[in-house]
Amino acid sequence: xxxxxxxxxxxxxxxxxxxxxxxxxxxxxxxxxxxxxxxxxxxxxxxxxxxxxxxxxxxxxxxxxxxxxxxxxxxxxxxxxxxxxxxxxxxxxxxxxxxxxxxxxxxxxxxxxxx
Amino acid sequence: xxxxxxxxxxxxxxxxxxxxxxxxxxxxxxxxxxxxxxxxxxxxxxxxxxxxxxxxxxxxxxxxxxxxxxxxxxxxxxxxxxxxxxxxxxxxxxxxxxxxxxxxxxxxxxxx
Numbered sequence: 001x002x003x004x005x006x007x008x009x010x011x012x013x014x015x016x017x018x019x020x021x022x023x024x025x026x027x028x029x030x031x032x033x034x035x036x037x038x039x040x041x042x043x044x045x046x047x048x049x050x051x052x053x054x055x056x057x058x059x060x061x062x063x064x065x066x067x068x069x070x071x072x073x074x075x076x077x078x079x080x081x082x083x084x085x086x087x088x089x090x091x092x093x094x095x096x097x098x099x100x101x102x103x104x105x106x107x108x109x110x111x112x113x114x115x
Numbered sequence: 116x117x118x119x120x121x122x123x124x125x126x127x128x129x130x131x132x133x134x135x136x137x138x139x140x141x142x143x144x145x146x147x148x149x150x151x152x153x154x155x156x157x158x159x160x161x162x163x164x165x166x167x168x169x170x171x172x173x174x175x176x177x178x179x180x181x182x183x184x185x186x187x188x189x190x191x192x193x194x195x196x197x198x199x200x201x202x203x204x205x206x207x208x209x210x211x212x213x214x215x216x217x218x219x220x221x222x223x224x225x226x227x
Contacts, residue, residue, distance in 0.1 A: 106159035107158050
């Protein structure tokens with residue numbers, strides 16, 4: 001149980017392209033979903049927290065106009081990287097939680113490469 | 116600002132050995148602590164979750180301990196196997212909001 005599906009697993013695109021990443025909780029309802037970014041040999045860094053039906057809360061230093069997050073249902077959250085540039089290349093991972101005090105379950109991540 | 120440190124950064128052991136991974140955090144006011152496993156190019160698999168009121172959790176060959184007052188946690192792996200080779204991440208939950216702060220991980224290699 002508690003499976004989180006993230007799609008696509010890898011994206012390679014040209015600079016200036018917008019890229020959408022989906023995160024789905026397959027067998028549970030996720031009141032909260034999280035988006036993280038991981039650079040090589042670095043920790044996962046929380047980008048934003050999204051709650052179903054409300055605006056995402058972004059961490060300090062994360063541009064909300066560049067990283068658009070939508071959490072339209074209890075099983076789906078999307079992250080759109082708008083006008084992506086090479087410095088946005090990274091590993092993006094989502095997680096979902098059923099409730100407070102429950103563990104976060106992670107997707108398999110999306111490797112984004114901007115040429 | 117919460118900071119999480121994991122030592123060692125890398126560890127190589129022969130199969131069958133028992134081992135301990137260490138995690139320390141600077142702010143003891145945590146809600147919970149979670150240990151994850153990450154395989155190369157993959158997402159995270161949750162291994163153990165310890166609530167702030169608990170001192171340890173066990174799952175199979177894994178045992179995680181938590182000492183909030185000293186800001187430390189350990190992950191003990193018994194009778195290690197090559198399949199245990201992965202990066203192990205420690206993360207602490209801030210307040211009651213479930214936000215996690217991660218360490219950089221310990222890359223474990225278990226040699227057959």
